[in-house]
Amino acid sequence: MKRSYVIQRILYAVFIFFVVLTLNFFIPRIGVHDPAERYYPPQGGMSTIEYEIIKQFTREQYGFDVSAFQQYVRYLQGLLRLDLGTSLRSGSPKVTALIAQRLPWTLVLSVSTLVISLFAGLLFGTVAAWKRGRWQDTLLLNASTVSVALPSFFIALMLSFYLGFRLELFPAYTNPNMVAQFDWSWDAIRMVFTNAALPIMSMSLGGIIGYSQITRNSVIAVTNEDYVVTARAKGLPQATVLYKHVLRNALLPLATSIGMNIGGLIGGAIIIEQVFNWQGMGTLFLEANSTKDYPLMMGIMLFLSAFAILANLVTELLYVILDPRVTVGDKR
Amino acid sequence: MADTVLEVRNLKVAFPCPGGVIRAVEGIDLDIHRGECAALVGESGCGKSVSALAIMKLLNTPPAVCRVDKLWLDDLDLTHLPDRQMERIRGKHMAMIFQDAMTALNPVMTVGKQIDEIYLRHSRLSRREARQRTIEALELVEVPEARSRANSYPHQLSGGMRQRVLIALAFACVPKLIIADEPTTALDVTIQAQVLDVLKNMQRVHRVSALLITHDLSVVANMADTVYVMYAGKIVERAAMQEIFLEPLHPYTHGLLASVPRISDERQPFVQIPDAVPHPMRKPTGCYFHPRCPRSNDPCRQRMPRLEGPDDGRAVRCWHPLRQPHEVRS
Numbered sequence: 001m002k003r004s005y006v007i008q009r010i011l012y013a014v015f016i017f018f019v020v021l022t023l024n025f026f027i028p029r030i031g032v033h034d035p036a037e038r039y040y041p042p043q044g045g046m047s048t049i050e051y052e053i054i055k056q057f058t059r060e061q062y063g064f065d066v067s068a069f070q071q072y073v074r075y076l077q078g079l080l081r082l083d084l085g086t087s088l089r090s091g092s093p094k095v096t097a098l099i100a101q102r103l104p105w106t107l108v109l110s111v112s113t114l115v116i117s118l119f120a121g122l123l124f125g126t127v128a129a130w131k132r133g134r135w136q137d138t139l140l141l142n143a144s145t146v147s148v149a150l151p152s153f154f155i156a157l158m159l160s161f162y163l164g165f166r167l168e169l170f171p172a173y174t175n176p177n178m179v180a181q182f183d184w185s186w187d188a189i190r191m192v193f194t195n196a197a198l199p200i201m202s203m204s205l206g207g208i209i210g211y212s213q214i215t216r217n218s219v220i221a222v223t224n225e226d227y228v229v230t231a232r233a234k235g236l237p238q239a240t241v242l243y244k245h246v247l248r249n250a251l252l253p254l255a256t257s258i259g260m261n262i263g264g265l266i267g268g269a270i271i272i273e274q275v276f277n278w279q280g281m282g283t284l285f286l287e288a289n290s291t292k293d294y295p296l297m298m299g300i301m302l303f304l305s306a307f308a309i310l311a312n313l314v315t316e317l318l319y320v321i322l323d324p325r326v327t328v329g330d331k332r
Numbered sequence: 333m334a335d336t337v338l339e340v341r342n343l344k345v346a347f348p349c350p351g352g353v354i355r356a357v358e359g360i361d362l363d364i365h366r367g368e369c370a371a372l373v374g375e376s377g378c379g380k381s382v383s384a385l386a387i388m389k390l391l392n393t394p395p396a397v398c399r400v401d402k403l404w405l406d407d408l409d410l411t412h413l414p415d416r417q418m419e420r421i422r423g424k425h426m427a428m429i430f431q432d433a434m435t436a437l438n439p440v441m442t443v444g445k446q447i448d449e450i451y452l453r454h455s456r457l458s459r460r461e462a463r464q465r466t467i468e469a470l471e472l473v474e475v476p477e478a479r480s481r482a483n484s485y486p487h488q489l490s491g492g493m494r495q496r497v498l499i500a501l502a503f504a505c506v507p508k509l510i511i512a513d514e515p516t517t518a519l520d521v522t523i524q525a526q527v528l529d530v531l532k533n534m535q536r537v538h539r540v541s542a543l544l545i546t547h548d549l550s551v552v553a554n555m556a557d558t559v560y561v562m563y564a565g566k567i568v569e570r571a572a573m574q575e576i577f578l579e580p581l582h583p584y585t586h587g588l589l590a591s592v593p594r595i596s597d598e599r600q601p602f603v604q605i606p607d608a609v610p611h612p613m614r615k616p617t618g619c620y621f622h623p624r625c626p627r628s629n630d631p632c633r634q635r636m637p638r639l640e641g642p643d644d645g646r647a648v649r650c651w652h653p654l655r656q657p658h659e660v661r662s
Contacts, residue, residue, distance in 0.1 A: 225435065226430060226432060226435040226436040227435065227436055227437055227438040227439070229385075229390055229430070229436070230428075230430060230436045230437065230438075230446075230498075230501070231438070231449075232390055232422070233388060233390060233422055233423060233427065233428040233430075234422065234423040234427075234449060234450045234453065234501065235419050235420060235421065235422035235423030235424055235450070235453055235454060236419070236423075236449060236453055237419055238415075238419075240453075244441075244449075245438050245441075248438075248440055248441075249438070249439070249440055252440075322440070323439075323440055324439070324440060324485040324487070325439055325440075325485070325487050
């Protein structure tokens, strides 16, 4: 029965989320013995008593004064109110507010990248499969070998240097005022996309080639299936055979791969964002990491995990629609 | 003169490979009359299925290379017909039933939709009319509750039902010729009999000619009017169905028949033809069957015999047939 499958997958996702959030909570607490000491290292000219008072104050302020289990309960209570805690930055901003501020910028990059990679990948992969063994196919094979050998930051640097500095086609470096000046005007939107052009290109390349490869192999595998011969024996034109019978089945492995990639979508590309100084989630995480902003790091990690779990859940549920055989194991 | 629905002259199929060329089919001739069921019989790898696909022009070229001197379907000359126009013929005038109905049906499409497609392609019907025809087609092949079964996916049907769906698919447009490639091999024996009955019935009712490809002699006895025995890419014997069982002429046909186990002779060991079919890239010189033939001698090793016999009757390709074709009353 389909409903039991859906419920089972949802319960499973909730369970995984619970495990992740628990690990996410306890792992940082293994490393830091006394967070107060980390945040306020002893300074000269301060008496021991004064320092103890400051530390105690800090513990209370950040909630480290109670046992780990009590902290955990508090953390869970916070989560129920969608509160991921308070960052250690000056001004004590909420972690959720920081994420909300950065997420759209990362989405600009990652959603464009996904859409471009997907469409280009599908197109190239299908062409390569159709022209199997001819130059189109060989080109794809060689391109994928090269792209695997080239790290993405190298591609990013080369694009930034040649298309950005040399040819001045696109900004080589993100305009620092882009975020502050953004006001939803056409000019602002255009500015965002010209600035995003090079990061998107650097990120898409791997994706295009990855999806092309999956599509190619999957299309070739499906083309050899008997039901494709049946479809041709029915007298269907080649385009219909390709579209209705080959691609429809070849998309199944692609859907899995997309589902897995969507999880990484909001994490942002840490390296690419860094290269172009793009103020997204990747840079935020890096900042949190270098300032030992544990609440922020934990918040980001949890948010990313939740999104990845959700993406996988959606993929699994979508599979029920895409592939009617999925529920075959259940009693009908 | 009975009218001929399928006329094939000198059909050749080869597959160039790194180590040489595989000659899968080496010039076969077929004539199938209206309403007739011809069986193409032989061991696995003798080129039966490849011949069928070549007649349907379904082989991918490359890798395959096909040559045919004459390929006529009723009044249509398919000899040099380009792919585009062949698409209009397939499914409408000639259709095929495949061996394994599990893999021959698209797993992510309901069987109804897969049959609808053929009506939508070859006749100007709306979706609703096409579905109506689909349900009728399923009823004709005795699928119970056809209306609801049409909405099933292939994996939700039993093997016999799936094979019926394939038969419905093939007969959808009432073609001139049906090619059935081992239509019952994937089924167990009881279902096999039912499916054969359905197939035979459909063929008789619509007076459709059929080319039945099989290695199963019981299926031949059940269905066929004429039998072509194929060995290593060549036709070695041609005869009417009863003749081949009563009086086989070619030693290979004789061997095939002798190797059918009979319930009456319980004590006898199974008879079999020694050795196996030659590797398609290393066929022997002379008659391809001579290494396995009890009657072979020098000429057999040197020269390939011709298929000898009257044009439309019995014929045998052998230097030492069990009897000469003209000696046999037909």
